[in-house]
Amino acid sequence: MFQMTLSVLCEKEGIEMMKMIAVIAWLRHQTTAYDSMQIPRIKGKRREVRRMLAQRSQELLNRYRRGDVVGDKCLLKKALAESYSEIAGTA
Secondary structure: OHHHHHHHHHHHHHHHHHHHHHHHHHHHHHHOOHHHOOOOOOOOHHHHHHHHHHHHHHHHHHHHHHOOOOOOOOHHHHHHHHHHHHHHOOO
16 A cells, blocks of 8 residues: 555655646747857856856746736746637737
């Protein structure tokens, strides 16, 4: 019983982790110029840039979670509005 519960818990945590990673990746592409960045071909440099951008994305998400006021220039707010209009077909 414990083994089954533990595996279900690990699977659920794994899914939650994958969701978080997907959100951070989406934020990186939607709220930064990551796709057009000229990152030097130095071992580990791309990973370093992704890690820095992920940290900034986490900070931005934390502002939303705390209920902080975000301005109209917020890149996440703009990206969400654009994504919503694409889904709703109003773009």
